[in-house]
Amino acid sequence: MSIYILILFIFIYSFFGYIYETAINIVNKVPINSKGFLYGPVRPIYGFGCALIIIVFYDTHIDTLPLFFLVGLLACTLEYFTSYLLEKIFNKHYWDYSNNLFNLNGRVCLLGFTVFGLFGVILVNFIHPNLVELVYDNLSNRSIIYAVYTLIGIFIIDILMSLYHLYH
Secondary structure, eight states: OOHHHHHHHHHHHHHHHHHHHHHHHHHTTOOTTSSOSSSSSOOHHHHHHHHHHHHHHTTSOOOHHHHHHHHHHHHHHHHHHHHHHHHHHHSOOSOOOTTSTTEETTTEEHHHHHHHHHHHHHIIIIIHHHHHHHHHHHOOHHHHHHHHHHHHHHHHHHHHHHHHHHHO
16 A cells, blocks of 8 residues: 555545544534544544554454454554643643543543444444545546645645644
């Protein structure tokens, strides 16, 4: 897998993360962009989490139950350290699971572990193989490269705007 394909998948899965969080916010009647650092329709933690899961587990042929637990553990580890770093860098909590059962310092919880494990199994076994086929069948290398540079440019603008609003 080329670096461009990997970056494209990170953006795709970051967008899927935004859709997932938006759906949860709608169900819970929370303002749509209440939890994110960025303003754009991406949640990079999901993109990087999915990329990490794909790199580690794609094509490994692990049985479903061990895959569920390993993905849940990997995703919660990423979420825990991301929460910690964001808090240290920006002095702000972007999520808090203190009210959820079996949470660890409010950064991760059993429900998140379960959701991540389930979604990870679905990602590895169904979503990613179909998305790989879709991308390779329909996009040329040139269009992938252009898309990646365009997405990176938009992402940088979003980061700069978010930082500006955070500090002003």
